[in-house]
Amino acid sequence: MNRYEKAAGGAVALMLLAAGAIFLYAPGDYLHGPVQRIFYLHVSSAITAFGCFAVVLIGGIVYLRNESPSADRIARAGALVGVVFTTVTLVMGMLWAKPVWGAYWVWDARLTSTLVLWIIYAGYLLVRRLAEPGRQSARFAAVVGIFGFADVPVVYFSVSWWNTHHPGPLIINNALPPEMLATFLFTMLCTLVLAGVMIGVRYRIETLLDGRHGVTERAHVVASRRPEASPEPVP
Amino acid sequence: MTYLVLAYTFAVVVLGGYLVWSLRRLRELERPER
Amino acid sequence: MNPFRVAVAVARKDLRSEWRTRELVPALAQFVILALLIGNFGFQIDSRNAASIAPGILWLALVFAGLVAFGRAFAAEREQASLEAMLMTPASPVAVFAGKAAAAFGLLLLCEAVMLPALSLFFGTPLSIEVVAAVVLASVGMAALGCLFAAIVARVRARELLLPLLTLPLWIPFIIAGGSAVQSAMGLPGNYQEAIGLLIDFDILFLVLTSLAARFVLDE
Numbered sequence: 253m254n255r256y257e258k259a260a261g262g263a264v265a266l267m268l269l270a271a272g273a274i275f276l277y278a279p280g281d282y283l284h285g286p287v288q289r290i291f292y293l294h295v296s297s298a299i300t301a302f303g304c305f306a307v308v309l310i311g312g313i314v315y316l317r318n319e320s321p322s323a324d325r326i327a328r329a330g331a332l333v334g335v336v337f338t339t340v341t342l343v344m345g346m347l348w349a350k351p352v353w354g355a356y357w358v359w360d361a362r363l364t365s366t367l368v369l370w371i372i373y374a375g376y377l378l379v380r381r382l383a384e385p386g387r388q389s390a391r392f393a394a395v396v397g398i399f400g401f402a403d404v405p406v407v408y409f410s411v412s413w414w415n416t417h418h419p420g421p422l423i424i425n426n427a428l429p430p431e432m433l434a435t436f437l438f439t440m441l442c443t444l445v446l447a448g449v450m451i452g453v454r455y456r457i458e459t460l461l462d463g464r465h466g467v468t469e470r471a472h473v474v475a476s477r478r479p480e481a482s483p484e485p486v487p
Numbered sequence: 488m489t490y491l492v493l494a495y496t497f498a499v500v501v502l503g504g505y506l507v508w509s510l511r512r513l514r515e516l517e518r519p520e521r
Numbered sequence: 522m523n524p525f526r527v528a529v530a531v532a533r534k535d536l537r538s539e540w541r542t543r544e545l546v547p548a549l550a551q552f553v554i555l556a557l558l559i560g561n562f563g564f565q566i567d568s569r570n571a572a573s574i575a576p577g578i579l580w581l582a583l584v585f586a587g588l589v590a591f592g593r594a595f596a597a598e599r600e601q602a603s604l605e606a607m608l609m610t611p612a613s614p615v616a617v618f619a620g621k622a623a624a625a626f627g628l629l630l631l632c633e634a635v636m637l638p639a640l641s642l643f644f645g646t647p648l649s650i651e652v653v654a655a656v657v658l659a660s661v662g663m664a665a666l667g668c669l670f671a672a673i674v675a676r677v678r679a680r681e682l683l684l685p686l687l688t689l690p691l692w693i694p695f696i697i698a699g700g701s702a703v704q705s706a707m708g709l710p711g712n713y714q715e716a717i718g719l720l721i722d723f724d725i726l727f728l729v730l731t732s733l734a735a736r737f738v739l740d741e
Contacts, residue, residue, distance in 0.1 A: 290494045347494040375686040383677040392673045410694040460516040
């Protein structure tokens, strides 16, 4: 059992503890019933996904500044894990929305921008897959990742502005009783740990894949040290 | 409620499945090349 | 090399080559008219609901025409070669990008010059300065973003697939604000001033971001 598997085992154990807290410790919600328990993992996944995409953002910025392949690799890892968690967020959200609001989907700011987030980073992953591995694909992806991250708050803002003319069901945040808050924070922590392990595993996979494609530290240094083409007269 | 069960089942399948898949991928790649 | 003059030169070159071949603009014009036709049959428009549906059709048609136009902006082989030649000069990549984005914006304006009168003709909606202003303002930001991502996907496989996927999420704020502006200009409830203000804000934001990103995307 290698160390990644041990870490994964630990993360899974933590998630099982969180499940225990969610289903056994947290009090029931008298307003919405048992469905309310979805929110613990749903919101944790959403926040974790944002964390993953922040990793993509930072990796991209670092990559554009100094072309370090490890920055690019962690961006790739963050994007994939982020998309996984965004998928969980969206589906759990829809399964919560149906019994509570009566519809699987509403065009409110939060849901819409989460969907847009998913689309943007799925696009990021496609760009990586379809472009030749190496410097160019890493640069392009970094730009996509940065624009994607910037776009989400803009979309959120636009949709909530739009909603002032098209009001829909509001998500009311009541103050949480302490047991619920504690359960939520604990679940958040465990989910973040799980994401961290997933990113670590993926980072290692990307490193090995890069090695196979000949994209190593050295290759990058050689590529960026190519002498600039001398200015030629425009034809 | 069924929605609760569905939601958490989905989460477990996706997150657990992804974790298992990536660990197996890692094992494959770590094997020494012939 | 004065970056402003570089940008103007690039824009003129692009527009002139498009004029010489005259492929894109007629095709886009036809596309736009067809989109309006489909809108009419798809939505069963009559004089009562025209004003509420027409803005949606306008944006759909504009978005798809925009994707076609930008897809071509960097596509052709000769385009790639001349781009590389331009980038080997001391001209700044941002200036080159600005020129291409300006040309793309020009093409988009031409599309709109066909579409807006046709929309007014087919659906009976007013063709006012407010409507035109909203569409033009939105096109500025959309052109900059479309051009940037067209440059990104130009050298990637399956670019026709990737361009909409990458560009549309970024165009959403423009469609929301622009759509709202056009709707309120056509008599539906809404705050025109606010919507236009948003469009201007988005334009500024994305013009700045795309010019910062241009050197990473165009630099070889």
